[in-house]
Amino acid sequence: MRGLNTALGAAGLAAFLALGEVVPRVGIVKEAYFPPTSRIASAFWDELEDGAFWSALGDTLTGWALGLATAVGAGIVVGVLLSVVPYLREATASTIEFLRPIPSVALIPLAVLLYGTELRSVLLLVVYASFWQILIQVLYGVQDVDPVAEETARSYGLGTWARVRHVLWPSALPYVMTGVRLAAAVALILTITAELVIGAPGLGATIMVAQTSQAVPEMYALIVVTGLLGLLINVGARTVERRALAWHQSVRGEVAV
């Protein structure tokens, strides 16, 4: 069954690539706008031999990783703090509900004025966008803590820190991991956006250069690279999630009775 699915998937992928080859060759779309798969593939190999491509990839990954790490750290700390200190959750709810939906791209002009094309502009956008993903999941997770477990911990005389460490954190971890997975994808989107729009060095800026200089196959090759990067990040995040939650019933697949 699994083998059949893999074969069907491979067939689908092959058909997709073949379609990309045939459609421009036959002339359904202009070859100048949509080069056939083979030309994109050869542009892709050329990129791999180019040192500038690797440094752009490095810039993108740096922005992504730093931004995500900052957002995860800040999101967890703020989330736990808001849930542990009494009344803080209620007092901040309206502010969070207002700030969260603000699109981070609204900050682009500010980032340009403050930091120009530096890494800090990228970080501003990435951290703002991914911070909320984490924070909201931490808050959901803390709400989900089993009241019996919490009360048991209290009556055994566990202090605040011990309760956070042994009761709150393990209960919230599945939610936090969901947040990290979502934030990883959002962080990549915002890193590429910042590079495209602001011109901070990285894959996005390289795509923009390729577009303005009419290097269409190179542009498609770079877009394929961003897609592969997104795929790797998704798969990586899911793996980390499974590892970190190996003890949890949602991963173990056992039904608690």
Next chain:
Amino acid sequence: MRRALIRLLFVVALPAVLLSVWWLASDGSTNVFWPPLRTILRTFPDVWTAHRFTTDVVPSILRLTAGYATAAVVGVALGTVIGSYRRVRAVCEPVLEFLRAVPPPVLVPVIMLFAGIGDTMKIVVITSGCVWPVLLNTVEGVRAVDPVMKETALSYGITGAARLRTLVLRSASPQIFTGLRQALSIGIILMVISEMFAGTDGLGYTVVQFQRSFAVPDMWTGILVLGMLGFLLSVVFQVVERRVLGWYHGLRAAARRTP
């Protein structure tokens, strides 16, 4: 009565504190990039006149609506087809996983090649970015339809459009709404940046123009408008979701009360 007052206090207290801190800290600020809040608020009515609303805000919202609605229809339709047939799903899965992983903003330069820089480009960009979360969540939702309900519907002879409407789409709707919510935030991002790239009107274009001409207080008002738009759209979304998924939230609440 006292309860309500305390809740109101919780809702207003922090925003009031934050706003007054902003007001006081920025008052008398001479830093060009951080103008006093007083100046920003004074500029606001001058910049966002009724005329500007019709020339910049309305076109942006119309483009977002057109692109988002197209993505929702296409995503739900394709997702229902792909989710209903196991074979089709197996064939499409790797391609869809890849297409979803492409960060939507890189579509802007591609679609600019095909569609120029007009309204069509922006609507196509928004559609092609928003369609993936809707599509993939619909696939998941349709796949997870309860088999008992499926068989019940079959034995009651419910088929065709009635089956689709009352069984498949109904039970997939919580998932579909998850997808729509993700798509909304992507849609706003794409609306703004497609206008920042190229255009002659729209919110993104205006805000970037303010920034390029160093009209800093005007730019800040633009940021505030974008923020309020994001907030309003999410409120509208929540209202719609609560109406459409009222049965679902009720079911969940009931399930939680009787474990």
